[in-house]
Amino acid sequence: MDKLNQIENIELPKSFYIDHEGTEKEINLSVIKSNDPSYYFENTTNTMKAYFKKDICSYAPIKVQANDMYFEWTPFGVGYRDELGNEQWIGRINSAQAEIASDNIVMYRNLLTDVDDEFIIEGGKLKHNTILNSLPQLPMSLPGKQISFVVDGMIDFSDTVFMYIGDTLQGDSFETTESISLKDKSGQDVFKLPSPIAFEVNGDSQIGCKYLVHREQNIITFKIIVPYNWLSNQARTFPVAIDPTLVTVPTDTLTYAIRDIAISPNEQFVGVIGGTKPRFYELDKNTNRLSNELPEPTGGHLSANTIRCLAFSNDSQYVFYTDYIQSGVRVVKYDIKTGGFSNRITQTMSHSAGGTVQQIVFNQKGDEVLFIYSSSALYCKFDMSTGILSAPSIVSLSNTTVTKAKFTKDDKYLIVFSSDGRIRVLEYTSGIGFGNEVIFNHSIQGTVTDFDISIELGFLSFSTSTAPFYCVAQFDTVVGTINNVLFPSQPASGTPSWIRLSSRCQFITTAIGSQIVFFRFNPKKYLLEGRVPDFLNNGRLTSAMSTVNNYFGYGVTSSGSLQTVYLYKFFYEPSENIFFREPSTLDYYSDNKGQTLMLVDFGTIIAGQTTQVKKILLHNLYNYDVKDLSIYISKQPSLDFKVELSLSEVPFTPETNLMMNRILKSGDELPFYIRVSTNDQVQSGGMFEINLKCDKA
Template sequence: MDSSVKELGINTIEPIVLPAPTYLDDQGVEQKITLEIRPSEGLDYAFENCTNTIRTFFKQNLCSYSPIKVEVKDTFFEWTPFGAGFQDELGSEMWLGRIGNSTAECGGDNRVVYKHAVLDMDEEFYVECGKLKHNTVLNSLPPYDHSLPGNEVNFFVEGKLDFAHEVSMYVNEVMREGDFDTTEEIHFRNTSGEVVFSLPSPVTYEVNGANQIQCSYVISRLEADLISLKIVVPYSWLQEGNRTYPIAIDPTLVTVGNAPNMPSRPRGITFSSTGRYVAFPTLNNNQAFIYEINSLTNTIKELNRPINGYKNSEMCAVFSPDEKYFLAGGSPPLSVYRYDPLSGGFTSQVLQPHTTPFQYVIRNITFSNNGQYVAVSHYYYYRTYKFDKETGLLKNEATFGIPYMISKSEFGKDDALLLTLQEDGKIRTYRFNDGVITGEFQVMSDTKTKIVDFNLSPDGNFIAIALDAAPWINIYKFNAVLGIHGSPTIPNIPPDAKAKKIRFSKTMRYIAVAQYDITKKPRLIFYKFNPSTGELGSKLDVSSNQLPSPDVVSAEQIAIEFSSDGSYLGYAQDSNQASSIFLYRFLDPSDNIFFKDKLTDNYYSDTTGNTLMLLDFGQLIAGQTSLPKEVVIENTHSVSVRHLEVELINTNTDFVIEMSKSDNPFIAEPNLYYSGTINSMDTVPIFFRAVTTEKSTKGGMFEVRAKCRKV
């Protein structure tokens, strides 16, 4: 143990450096992007943001001509909303209302909203890195009087896009002329063939819920540089009894020259088995993004993507256990990509001739622990496949019906059980045998509240559950015979600290929880956990400068995830900040004995012996003896140890370091020997003090070494 002081609060996490978003100003100087919307300097607009890769302008009244303008490089486009209404399969239309007088309100650093633009609908705009995000927010169900002659009624919002120059529209790299409709992403190219902006595949979703639906664009070209744009949503979906309002019709999301930064609006985090790669499925163009982590420099870089990116992969993604394949899903289809060493990315798509086309949004993809099987959930069905790791093909398709849609799933340690969290807030466990779900094994629910997340411990003996109301967190025992059983362990958490996501660390000595603190802001918090007893300990005091501390209350916590080797921790939130993804190196010592500070739980070194902090006695006057400092030696082996020996090495002549098994009395010994047994996760105390002489002129370094034997 070397000596130093490093103000970290708790030294279990270390931030990974993420790419910083930048733009070039008018003088060509690179500047840091800021997304704050400010009062406009011009007379035509009320608000603007000009510190981004795009420039965005908002007029005071939404019913003005072209109230929204976006500039990028030497081009621009303007958006004018018309209103909303209904249409049937016969082509008949009925307008609900046209855009009325609605004044711009700057509802946050990067948000402008025009409230009640049409009845109970708001038009909402967010300036994000390299793009303008537009939601039409339905605060309640739009009223329909059933006057259209057709039976299939859709709700639509309509507006027009006016471009600076003539543009061509492309869907799947095919130019579309005239009028057309599509559920796919649309690229708009100028006369030079350059993509000036794009409209991602449109989705309508519950703002505070989990349900969403694919919707469609209807395009009518009015002139060479002017188009009419409709976004069409099935009215039957909007009026379902379990629908939660408000509803956002998203996107009319306009992307112009993506900034070189992390993607926004993540829907999850997945690490590869060694922690080398990390991927984020996102609503950013409905695509996933893959990065390679450099553990030496604590930086990441994006891998090369396929030519068209990872299309329709906004909901879920997973790496194969051997890191050769990447599976992603969302809007159909399910896609499999092979790593190509020549391109340096997962760029070779593997076609799947043995899978039946998916008709609904793919919500979850889970590999079995042995890597032989893949479970895919979509709508009210599970599909299971045998995975051929040599070819990347999914074979032996089997289907199993489920009562509710899936939000999360995990296989038990021996792959005999498949645990699922379904939208009714219950954990349903299914028997799994030879790649097939054979029936329901157990249903677990909390009668007073809904379950919002769960996680099996790495050893398979415990399950951590997050609830949407007090007591917020429960820890149960788990095994393949009884499933979830016993009485829960419940931590002492403030009553308004709502838990959203929960995960065990690899050693199970910590539980990470994404929750709302007493100020109702999202936080990432750690709790101690004893894997020997199943007891949940105290909340750790983590320095705020290490963890994401958003200044907005609305940031929804999407995911927290540890890498399989426990070295990394990822946290994602769906906020409107410039960055919503945070990555950390996570120090979770195991399989050794470690020196640790008694009060802060900080370790003095990591698993490879690198110094994390020093033992500091403060400033001493020559001839003074310091007060004793307590350090504990912790056994992080999974088994007990004995014959602990502690050796002190000090070659400095300006001071003497003494150590003792107790502080009262302090009995200095050059070496300490502990004859007893130290159980896993137990600690023994050791006390140090520094002794100086009247001739002492400076401090210095010393080392303490320890060794033991496993029982």
């Protein structure tokens, strides 16, 4: 019988492989001692290379590589789940040593009581079985009636993969009883997970199981759901094998100069300006990939001149674009029949500006639009049902050329940024037009080079010509003033040409030279937290940076004349929960759904010794204060391997349940400390979970 958890490279079967020198050699399935000091065993004489660490309790103990892509597999543990989604864990894995059970089989025995992990090397395949040697005892505390057995683990891929069931692309979270194909950026199959089943190792009975899948960027967590009533059937013979399962965005290379890009408000479409016509693509929010170019109107997009700017309507159903010559505004509508912006809307009157339109700006309701040129704008009402613009009126916005403008929340003000670096705030009444300029003073240092505003949260970010080169401020939506300018303690490396806020304002994205540089901002504490170590260096930017909700994108010229559009998801932004946070990197250990993003790393643990103390932060991202916090370890790995908690580092007072009789305010952080102590008799380590309980203050 074919066993379970088959991760396979999608190729025709081969009797040979290509070694690192490019030489064709016959496949050898034997497992040997590893030449890589990070691993204990390996098989590299196959079309798929497999590496095994000595202890399965190590982080990412299994590595599988096929061509230029690899993944690392970390098992978490086993437990139970009811139909209501409640879970109870038998335990997280213990220390278990790798052994060669047969020529091509690696075994980790008793990673939990009577539970083994088995890995079998085959031609182009790594098969994986989690073996139950006896029936696990049914828990009595779950409230549901339909109990399932659960095997839990995580895969960390070296690059972005896309999950398909048949030809259907899946989202970040789904469940299925079918096989899952994992594809690379080019759409090629690289690995495959067969349909999950459980079966008797020495018998004939088997049953189909279910995957619960969740992805955060390149990390995919899997839970395999096995009906407990099948496991507990009196006819069942053990052992039983169960399948345990082992984000920046790709680019499109274009052949035309990229002048501007726009992302639709619903994150479904991307428009790119290049040459004498706009081009439109569909943005798949699950894969962050662009489709092929969408269909055009009959006769194409009508423009004999170079296109200057474009914008999507607020409902993402229309696109507006203009060219360098004042020949009017063009409007096209998305046509569900053609799958493109192919329905040309013929306007009833001319909308030619008195100069080249630099920006198209919609109000928040989406029923009025500005076509900004020089220091003025065409101001029109827009019928969202027909796509027709009203007769335009001309409004003056500044004494110098307007570079950028944005409406504020409730369409009460328009913020205008001019080429002289001046920021103006104009009163605005929907359906009537513009009123007086709001007079205020601010302390922004240097000349402003760009700005952005979070419509919902009311924060502004500015890039400036002098150090520290960027700052944030608060916008008073009642009186229209810019207040409380906040500067960073450490300056940026230079003047940003563009600056953007992420969706929840936890990150600021800047373009400095050819680099995209990120900074952290804590909106709850109103604190700039410094530069993020990661940055992008894709080439010389040729377009403004477009941001919508979770995405930002831009065009570049790199490697001579190569034109590329880059699209990215912003960094993970937690909200509405309390999170464990790593103080050295400010990264989070889990996401909003409780899925593990990373593990606490104590390094090498030596028997009979106590590890160094690790500091962990509790970060309250609820919109309210909490009290009566309790931090505890749900289950210790063993009597000889204990996880200890303390409220202080020095002295470290070991506890297994920390009670914090204080209020943790919204946005605040609170440290606690953790270590592992062992004795000379310890035979195993193990996985453990840190849990938190609290009440609303």
